[in-house]
Amino acid sequence: LPGVKGEEMYFFSTREAKYPNGNRSNRATVSGFWKATGKDKAIVVGIIPRPAENKDDDEVTRIETVVGMKKTLVFYRGKPPHGCRTDWIMHEYRLANYPQPQSPPPAVTDN
Numbered sequence: 001l002p003g004v005k006g007e008e009m010y011f012f013s014t015r016e017a018k019y020p021n022g023n024r025s026n027r028a029t030v031s032g033f034w035k036a037t038g039k040d041k042a043i044v045v046g047i048i049p050r051p052a053e054n055k056d057d058d059e060v061t062r063i064e065t066v067v068g069m070k071k072t073l074v075f076y077r078g079k080p081p082h083g084c085r086t087d088w089i090m091h092e093y094r095l096a097n098y099p100q101p102q103s104p105p106p107a108v109t110d111n
Contacts, residue, residue: 034073043068068095
């Protein structure tokens with residue numbers, strides 16, 4: 001990108017589906033493709049100390065909440081599956097799948 005001097009860049013984007021009814025992401029580009037490596041890693045936040053159930057005990061119970069996931073991808077030049085691996089690495093972060101709150105039903109009015 002013009003004017004960028006550092007080696008790290010950050011972008012936000014929406015995910016594009018590879019197939020109309022599928023869950024796989026389209027990570028192809030004009031000159032190559034991004035390939036996932038390894039397993040997704042959980043992003044854990046808020047190891048929250050709480051009082052233990054036994055008040056005489058000095059221990060605390062900890063709660064870990066998974067708020068997202070991290071996927072590591074490597075860029076390959078060319079077309080899959082015969083692309084040439086490059087040194088470019090991307091870390092994709094996504095929010096954890098939480099149930100979406102239901103909207104209240106529409107109000108009924110008598111007219």
